[in-house]
Amino acid sequence: MRLFMFRSLTLRRRSRAVPNPLRKAERRVDVIHMPRQAAQKISFLLLLAFFLTAKATGEPDFLGANALRDRAEIHSAFGRWFEQFRAQASPSELHDFLWSMPKGADLHLHITGSIFPEWWLEFALASKAQGYEYFTRVRVNNCGWLAAGELGEAAALTTTVTEPLYFETIDGARLETLSECVRGEFKSLLALNGAEKAAWLNSIRLDRPGEGRDEFFEKHWQRLGDLTANPHIVAEGLARNALAFAEEGLHYFEPQILAEGYRRPDGQLMPIEASVSIIVDRMNEPDVVNSGIQFRFQQAILRFLPNAEAQLARAFEIVSSQPSWVAVNMVGREDNDKGHPRRFLAPIRALRREYPGVALSIHGGEVDEPNSHVRDTLLLGATRIGHAVNLISDEELLQSMRFGPYLVEINLISNLKLEYVQTLDAHPFPEYLRLGVPVALSTDDRGMWDTNITDEFFVAVHHFNLTWDELSALSVASLSHAFLPETTKYEVIARFQAALDDFALEVMAQGVPNPSNRFQKRRAFICENYQVCGNFN
Secondary structure, three states, X not given: OOEEEEEEEOOOOOOOOOOOOOOHHHEEEEEEEEEHXXXXXXXXXXXXXXXXXXXXXXXXXXXXOOOOOOHHHHHXXXXXXXXXXXXXXOHHHHHHHHHHOOEEEEOOEEHXXXXXXXXXXXXXXXXXXXXXXXXXXXXXXXXXXXXXXXXOHHHHHHOOOOOOOOOOEEEHHHHOOOOHHHHXXXXXXXXXXXXXXXXXXXXXXXXXXXXXXXHHHHHHHHHHHHHHHOHHHHHHHHHHHHHHHHHOOEEEEOOEOOOOOOEOOOOOEOOHHHHHHHHHHHHOOHHHHHHOOEEOEEEEEEOOOOOHXXXXXXXXXXXXXXXXXXXXXXXXXXOXXXXXXXXXXXXXXHHHHHOOOOEEEEEEOOOOOOOOHHHHHHHHOOOEEEEOHHHHHOHHHHHHOOOOOOEEEEOHXXXXXXXXXXXXXXXXXXXXXXXXXXXXXXXXXXXXXXXXXXXXHHHHHHHHOOOHHHXXXXXXXXXXXOOXXXXXXXXXXXXXXXXXXXXXXXXXXXXXXXXXXXXXXXXXXXXXXXXXXXXXX
């Protein structure tokens, strides 16, 4: 039996960065052994801690004058502390606690959906230094109709007239290909006035009643347009997310980010070697490295396109050849039946003959009606399922998924925003969690919801009365199912568990920490829907 080694820790002030396992001076070397399987499931390291007393801390006297001698006592003590805290805490205090709490992994996020509107604008304007300039549609001149009319009835039969989309954003190279009339609809982002800038920012937030999934799938990505084809912008958005997540105490994230498909300022396609270098080099710069957060990437394909099979084959090739890319994902709205899972069964079986060890994390069951998508996605070989909202309607499969090995990536706020559940209270997440189906919380497209990972934990605690056992188990499950080499995975889990122990001891001794934050702690969704903010923080 393989054994997992735990070290005990002395009480020390918790750093916002992920604890460095090489800082042995802060650790004692007493060793306790546990089976690896148990190590994956527990949420604290087994340790001996300096004794804490109720008299010294002013906290409720859970243990009297006895020292906290092992992990089980710490876990039990902090669980009782949390129960009392949760019952008495205001929404703001609960959010502060969850912000400061170490967290495991975000395994389900689309990087271009995770860049906040103000970041997009900042990066777009800054990309002028690399030779890019962006233009957005601020008026509609009915150019398609006028062109057809001017050229006669025959031309109208062959000229495509599409509905113009306000705030669609294109680059300078594309602008040059348009007619003079259409060019007149666009204005440089550099030249937007205050009202236009505010409208542009609002156009890529899903924040109004009734917008829902059609607005999201059919308008938001189209408005971003050519911005998503700039590797410098995408790389900077990736790094900014890494730094913001690290500030929230997240230890690992695994975004869906394309390795190729980017363009140069002249509109020419950039080779994969160049785009991968831009992305990976940015993530190896000191600010990201020093944050301590770990990461790997997924290569995603759009499942309902006519050439999706060719995209899938290319994705397998990329994951097999690019060290930072560790998995293939398939995305796109599932109510478009052209992307149904069984379409890809034969292609994936053929690809597995050529490419060993390619992990699959696939969207499945992101619908509000019963179907076989989750079952069929598992048949494809996925070990993680994104969303699985309708798994609740497949009772036989739900029972078979208890206690693993598959994980469901839960996106509470996303499912609410896109109206796959009408209220969070109706979400099947607590049923999955308490049946023993492995689950983890994730943010999906947080830039468009205006949220962070703390908000996902907040709504889970607020609506479903999570215990400390459940909170910590969510993070351990997320890290245990990360697509990392086994040795690296256990190192990350150990660091997380050490940070969680430090946090528990510090909170019981000194109260909830209130570290300074560079990034916005409370964003629009949590402020507008819960009594958290008071003044926008």
